[in-house]
Amino acid sequence: MPTRMPDYQVTGAGKVTVFLLHGIYGSKDYWRYVTERLVTRGFRVVAMDAPGYGLSPLPSNFSFDVVAEAAAQLVKAQGSERNVFFGHSMGGQITPRIRLKVPELVHGIVICSTIGYFANRTKEEQEEFVRKRTAPPPPGTDPVTANMMVVNSMLGPTSSGPEVDLVRLWASRTPPDTVKAAVKAVQTYPEADAVGAIKAVSVPTLLVAGEVDQVGHPAGMKRVANMINGCEFGVVSGAGHYPWAENPGEFNPLLFSFLEKHFTERASRA
Secondary structure (H helix, E strand, O other): OOOOOOOEEEEOOOOEEEEEEOOOOOOHHHHHHHHHHHHHOOOEEEEEOOOOOOOOOOOOOOOHHHHHHHHHHHHHHHOOOEEEEEEEOHHHHHHHHHHHHOOOOOOEEEEEOOOOOHHHOOHHHHHHHHHHHHOOOOOOOOHHHHHHHHHHHHOOOOOOOHHHHHHHHHHOOOOHHHHHHHHHHHHHOOHHHHHHHHHOOOOOEEEEEEOOOOOOOHHHHHHHHOOOOOOEEEEEOOOOOOHHHHOHHHHHHHHHHHHHHHOOHHHHHO
16 A cells, blocks of 8 residues: 655755654644744755644554655655755654665754664663553543643753743644554564664764653663764753753754754865
8 A cells, every 4th residue: 555645844945855753742833943943044844744643644553664654755755955854752763764765865864852762761761651651641631631741741840931832732732542553663663673773874963862851861862872873962951852942042053063064065065
């Protein structure tokens, strides 16, 4: 069966396109501020909803490979001269697999707030990850409120502002069935496949962690960074799971320094 094109939005114009892929609690719409900053700097942006998110129906066989295939089809259809894939959380886990499918079309990778594969957690961390996302909420709690409880728990203790509010708004709207399918996909993604895809990355790569993130914590992300030759790594102070929104003052220089180093006219001349 042909892969259905995911729901997506194109903004801006330019020779370099940055594709944005969200996490378990996410949406193409929570990237608005990131998109604005990228477009202002001359980048074209394609923000996508994974299958099961936005207007894209939830497939019965939801898996990382299904999402990667949908993203690969999108890159084929909407890619430009050079393409960078930016994955957050679950999206960051899937991003190396996307490049395996279309290596000639993905020229750079940014991974944010993910430690790459389920086994890169302690047993206690694994159990807490699943429990928090699949345990029944308190009686009478509606799905949006239940999602908000999880999202709030992943933010840094002092995180606030319009960008954080935007994340809360869209992440809390994630359908419960989609959350369950995504959590199962995280659990069942084979370690060998994940590690193989990570080690196969051979393009400029940046990994960014939030200092107080308990999901994609810095120690786990550093282990992943060490698997990728020449990988750049940064930690955003005070930030939890959504560092671009929680501390844009530190996140933006990391992102744009990487992009300008590898994907601008100046970089091409060098």
